[in-house]
Amino acid sequence: MTSQKFGGDWTAKKLNFFTSYLDAYLIALQNQKFKKIYIDAFAGTGEIETSDGEAYLAGSAKRALSAERRFDHYYFIESDESKASELEHMIDTEFPHLKRFTTVYRGDANEKLGKIINDIDWRFSRGLLFLDPYATQVDWATLECVAVTKSIDVWYLFPFSALNRMLPKNGKYGSWENTIDRLLGDNSWRTEFYKKDPQVSLFDLGLVDGDEDEERLVKDASPEHIKEYLISRLKTIFPCVSNNPRIFKNSKNSPMFLFCFAISNESVAAQRLALRIADHILKNK
Numbered sequence: 001m002t003s004q005k006f007g008g009d010w011t012a013k014k015l016n017f018f019t020s021y022l023d024a025y026l027i028a029l030q031n032q033k034f035k036k037i038y039i040d041a042f043a044g045t046g047e048i049e050t051s052d053g054e055a056y057l058a059g060s061a062k063r064a065l066s067a068e069r070r071f072d073h074y075y076f077i078e079s080d081e082s083k084a085s086e087l088e089h090m091i092d093t094e095f096p097h098l099k100r101f102t103t104v105y106r107g108d109a110n111e112k113l114g115k116i117i118n119d120i121d122w123r124f125s126r127g128l129l130f131l132d133p134y135a136t137q138v139d140w141a142t143l144e145c146v147a148v149t150k151s152i153d154v155w156y157l158f159p160f161s162a163l164n165r166m167l168p169k170n171g172k173y174g175s176w177e178n179t180i181d182r183l184l185g186d187n188s189w190r191t192e193f194y195k196k197d198p199q200v201s202l203f204d205l206g207l208v209d210g211d212e213d214e215e216r217l218v219k220d221a222s223p224e225h226i227k228e229y230l231i232s233r234l235k236t237i238f239p240c241v242s243n244n245p246r247i248f249k250n251s252k253n254s255p256m257f258l259f260c261f262a263i264s265n266e267s268v269a270a271q272r273l274a275l276r277i278a279d280h281i282l283k284n285k
């Protein structure tokens, strides 16, 4: 029995996309001299019961460990103590032969991922990273750290609806500013997603003086616009990013997450191959 419950239809889709890429990745690297590193930064328990209670799914950790081909090392990060223990128990009982190749870190993904990245010599290693947070937990600085390795491919479930909720129509995003900056890496979203309200203001009519009528803003951010902006932001740090992230919607057809793929490797041949596989999955599955 698992303590982990969430998601809907798209949970299975997300995991299927990711595992399809993982299998292709291990085939592509099978005859290469690099050490193959798996990093699951929001690992969970290895098993998921969907929130409608209708399905049990193998989670990302279990899927990675059961792949036909092996990584040289598996790193898991999980902040919830009891989930981390469940994950360790799952590894002990179901994958005892892989135990010595696994490390489970308890704590914050940003901090532990920084440590893992520092501990590995990326000249001789290639990594596959899964960033599967519930919401806005991934710091932009962490993505920068990943990009610097020039050796990690990353699938990032970007929290689209959480961001959209922090961008109110009336431009009063004040209390969320720091969170959004941390999520998106700078403050360019302010001018990207907000325009000056074209309606005549009390100031324009001369009914109040300038100090009382600060500039009013209106939101100008369709889902497509947010998607394009995020892709352009990722392209400022990764040399290659898929232009085809998948939007996962809830049962009311509202966008919940954007599933993005980015490559930090600077080799054009490696980028071409990785992007061909990822785009095939994102467009066709």
Ligand SMILES: C[S@@+](CC[C@H](N)C(=O)[O-])C[C@H]1O[C@@H](n2cnc3c(N)ncnc32)[C@H](O)[C@@H]1O
Residues within 6 Å of the ligand: 006, 015, 041, 042, 043, 044, 045, 046, 047, 048, 058, 059, 060, 061, 077, 078, 079, 080, 083, 107, 108, 109, 110, 132, 133, 134, 137
């Ligand atoms: C969407 S679930 C991940 C599910 C997992 N990928 C799977 O397929 O089973 C997100 C997980 O991240 C954990 N978590 C939340 N905040 C975290 C943080 N800051 N650092 C690490 N883990 C975190 C949660 O406890 C939860 O288990």
